[in-house]
Amino acid sequence: MVTFIEPSSRAGRDAGAIEAALAELTRAFGNRLVTSQIVREQHGNTLTWVANQPPDAVVFPQSAADVQEIVRICATHGVPVIPFGTGSSLEGQVNAPHGGVSIDVRDMNRVLAVHAEDLDCVIEPGITRKALNEHLRDQGLFFPIDPGADASLGGMAATRCSGTNAVRYGTMKDNVLSLKVVLANGEIMTTARRAKKSSSGYDLTRLMIGSEGTLGVIVELTLRLSGIPEAIASGICPFPSVEAACNATILTIQSGIPVARIELLDELQVKASNAYSRLRLPETPMRFGEIAVEFGGGPFEWATQAEERTKLWQARHDAYWSGRALRPGAGVFATDVCVPISRLAECVTATQRDIAESRLVAPIMGHVGDGNFHLTMTFDMADAEEVARAKALHERLVARALAMDGTCTGEHGVGQGKMAYLEAEHGRPALDAMRAIKRALDPDGIMNPGKIVSLA
Amino acid sequence: MVTFIEPSSRAGRDAGAIEAALAELTRAFGNRLVTSQIVREQHGNTLTWVANQPPDAVVFPQSAADVQEIVRICATHGVPVIPFGTGSSLEGQVNAPHGGVSIDVRDMNRVLAVHAEDLDCVIEPGITRKALNEHLRDQGLFFPIDPGADASLGGMAATRCSGTNAVRYGTMKDNVLSLKVVLANGEIMTTARRAKKSSSGYDLTRLMIGSEGTLGVIVELTLRLSGIPEAIASGICPFPSVEAACNATILTIQSGIPVARIELLDELQVKASNAYSRLRLPETPMRFGEIAVEFGGGPFEWATQAEERTKLWQARHDAYWSGRALRPGAGVFATDVCVPISRLAECVTATQRDIAESRLVAPIMGHVGDGNFHLTMTFDMADAEEVARAKALHERLVARALAMDGTCTGEHGVGQGKMAYLEAEHGRPALDAMRAIKRALDPDGIMNPGKIVSLA
Numbered sequence A, B: 001m002v003t004f005i006e007p008s009s010r011a012g013r014d015a016g017a018i019e020a021a022l023a024e025l026t027r028a029f030g031n032r033l034v035t036s037q038i039v040r041e042q043h044g045n046t047l048t049w050v051a052n053q054p055p056d057a058v059v060f061p062q063s064a065a066d067v068q069e070i071v072r073i074c075a076t077h078g079v080p081v082i083p084f085g086t087g088s089s090l091e092g093q094v095n096a097p098h099g100g101v102s103i104d105v106r107d108m109n110r111v112l113a114v115h116a117e118d119l120d121c122v123i124e125p126g127i128t129r130k131a132l133n134e135h136l137r138d139q140g141l142f143f144p145i146d147p148g149a150d151a152s153l154g155g156m157a158a159t160r161c162s163g164t165n166a167v168r169y170g171t172m173k174d175n176v177l178s179l180k181v182v183l184a185n186g187e188i189m190t191t192a193r194r195a196k197k198s199s200s201g202y203d204l205t206r207l208m209i210g211s212e213g214t215l216g217v218i219v220e221l222t223l224r225l226s227g228i229p230e231a232i233a234s235g236i237c238p239f240p241s242v243e244a245a246c247n248a249t250i251l252t253i254q255s256g257i258p259v260a261r262i263e264l265l266d267e268l269q270v271k272a273s274n275a276y277s278r279l280r281l282p283e284t285p286m287r288f289g290e291i292a293v294e295f296g297g298g299p300f301e302w303a304t305q306a307e308e309r310t311k312l313w314q315a316r317h318d319a320y321w322s323g324r325a326l327r328p329g330a331g332v333f334a335t336d337v338c339v340p341i342s343r344l345a346e347c348v349t350a351t352q353r354d355i356a357e358s359r360l361v362a363p364i365m366g367h368v369g370d371g372n373f374h375l376t377m378t379f380d381m382a383d384a385e386e387v388a389r390a391k392a393l394h395e396r397l398v399a400r401a402l403a404m405d406g407t408c409t410g411e412h413g414v415g416q417g418k419m420a421y422l423e424a425e426h427g428r429p430a431l432d433a434m435r436a437i438k439r440a441l442d443p444d445g446i447m448n449p450g451k452i453v454s455l456a
Helices: A015-032 A037-042 A064-077 A129-139 A153-158 A204-208 A242-254 A267-277 A306-317 A319-326 A341-358 A384-403 A419-426 A428-441 B015-032 B037-042 B064-077 B129-139 B153-158 B204-208 B242-254 B267-277 B306-317 B319-326 B341-358 B384-403 B419-426 B428-441
Strands: A057-059 A081-084 A101-104 A111-115 A120-123 A176-182 A188-190 A217-224 A231-238 A259-265 A286-293 A331-338 A364-367 A372-379 B057-059 B081-084 B101-104 B111-115 B120-123 B176-182 B188-190 B217-224 B231-238 B259-265 B286-293 B331-338 B364-367 B372-379
Touching: A015 A057, A015 A064, A015 A101, A037 A057, A064 A081, A064 A101, A064 A176, A064 A217, A081 A153, A081 A217, A111 A129, A120 A129, A129 A153, A153 A217, A176 A204, A188 B428, A204 B204, A204 B428, A231 A306, A242 A259, A242 A286, A242 A341, A259 A267, A267 A306, A267 A319, A267 A364, A286 A306, A306 A319, A319 A331, A319 A372, A331 A384, A341 A364, A341 A372, A341 A384, A372 A384, A384 A419, A419 A428, A428 B188, A428 B204, A428 B428, B015 B057, B015 B064, B015 B101, B037 B057, B064 B081, B064 B101, B064 B176, B064 B217, B081 B153, B081 B217, B111 B129, B120 B129, B129 B153, B153 B217, B176 B204, B231 B306, B242 B259, B242 B286, B242 B341, B259 B267, B267 B306, B267 B319, B267 B364, B286 B306, B306 B319, B319 B331, B319 B372, B331 B384, B341 B364, B341 B372, B341 B384, B372 B384, B384 B419, B419 B428
Parallel strands: A057 A101, A081 A101, B057 B101, B081 B101
Antiparallel strands: A111 A120, A120 A217, A176 A188, A176 A217, A231 A286, A259 A286, A259 A364, A331 A372, A364 A372, B111 B120, B120 B217, B176 B188, B176 B217, B231 B286, B259 B286, B259 B364, B331 B372, B364 B372
């Protein structure tokens, strides 16, 4: 099979060190340490399209103290640790290219406190966003970040996730007040107090958000909550062209209309969603929108029935699966870029031309209110020539976004899939600064190595 | 004269190194390098109450390349550099406790680009917020962060400033898309692209925001802009007690009313503002509020005339000066803390009791929507016993805020004034992480040394 991104070599690993670490971990964690091939492979790649890179073992901690012990044991033996939430990341963040121990936080899933007056809550990292919102609903509160997948909150923070609601509510960086993080030396660092704002020293919270486990393992989060909107109106709107849809979006946002989310689907994605989610949308570029109002608010022309809205947004959230269903059995590589919104129409249109020339099946959808869009490339992984065309399309997509002052990833993160583009995006001084920070906080390189920045 | 915070010793400085650096700087910058006593002292303390600590020279760069040259020359000789905006910071951030060269960016004040479609602009660091908003007004846009003082945007980013509008618009961390920063090695780092969001690597933008020049000198900012609200209503509301005012605020925010700012003034501050700003407000705890609506919006009962609003907010912005005017000639020490909003009433009330017991004249005002409040302590600097009482009051204020899961500074920053409290607030692992980052990015300790974290 041809691979899209070559897995790193595991050469040079010290088998004796891993054996010694696993022996100690077994003594400490008993059957919560698992080394079966199937569980290791389940943790070796998930929705990503990077080839499977299983860890040497998976451990299921139940507390921050457990995570400290795991990290301390692994640090003693120089063995990598890889935090694992639900495995819904897309760029190989949870794979183990250098082996080591996957720390699966699924059992650390408690809500530790809800402070309704302060609009915040304290949780463990393994709870998923749907479970958290279920817990909060009775109090009229919710956590607004919604990446589609029912991801763990720890993983969402680690990836600086955003999703459909970012237009109104921002991304994870805007909705986390504080983190507790186990550092490479096994100590627990608290990044901030529960106050709504602070000017007290370096912003360690934001440094950890988006660091994908390469600087530490998140073991607790204090999240900023929002009131459930009083009124929500959703609607869909067909447009003659992607450009028309983008221009309408720019106007909408400039007018200050309280839009929560605006999603763009190109013709092919509408077709895929019609097939997969049994909708009957006209197969032209389409905008899904949602206005959420907490106070006052003008007249809405859109549909507001909850059932209808749910069906619409479920279809949107299933877009990844609908894309896969376009070519059953094919390889799927979901990638994203983000550009200034003024360049979005141009970027999407040029990408559509490029897809046509590449002779690939690759629908586009996007969080058009942020200038962020996704390309789901499907291809036959047995066909080296088709894989090569997909790789080239991906390269050109990133280059196009960067040329428009955009970023190589708006929300999927770097993982292994986007490492090659960081220098082109950020320049050498910024990349050197990232490396210096990585070295400063993880001098032995045991925290999720082989992701974001390489120290080699 | 007694000092509130002892200036660091300048012992151990290498006079030869400074002389050599100044000679090189003079060759490069001619009369844009100033060493007169008066200019050095103007840059040695401003609104802060830390004793004057003049730099050895002040230089006025006109470009990012100028700043690079200054930093390179100073780095060669191991001489500190201290970025300087308008000097309105309050915790000794721009003082030169270890001497060195103050980099005054007042001449780097151009608007480089306004991208109205993308709601952003690119500016130099020396432009002030009023000048920027003047420039933007014709396009219906504004930059919402408003600390009261007409500060430079570079300084506002360096201090992670927030101010009255933070309830609605967030702080500097939420409104800066990207920075260009001259690092200790003289290289220019760009922290991010102009895309609205990104998951591409460590969040260098947020790391620089609030770092007070200790990691680099900001030479360019890309700011997120907002539409000027269609409708603004301001109002004042007297309350029988601080607690009643705080509780009303909690309810207001929970209801999702689109409040832009809610300010609390205690009885003494109302009295001070009445005297200084010629108002006739009843002298009870008072809330200033402002609702800003960009779209739709309910009926307002408050005053909406621009003239009235301006007078009100000018009085609020002049609160620092009105506090000073309570005791002409006295020392003034303005400090701030921030606590979870559910603890605010308790914190303010306990602080008022403490002030009474301390026999000091010290009005309180606050950004009550954020849980952030200010204490303006006035005292006779010649009276060692009164200074000691003020110091003790300050210590207890910070301890009280920390005990309530708050922060030692919501928006003034650390500078020199709050360094002593960082370990109590953040714990040793977080402080060690800050030190490791400082060492990683500024190994020779030339970037604004003696602020935030000490490496000694």
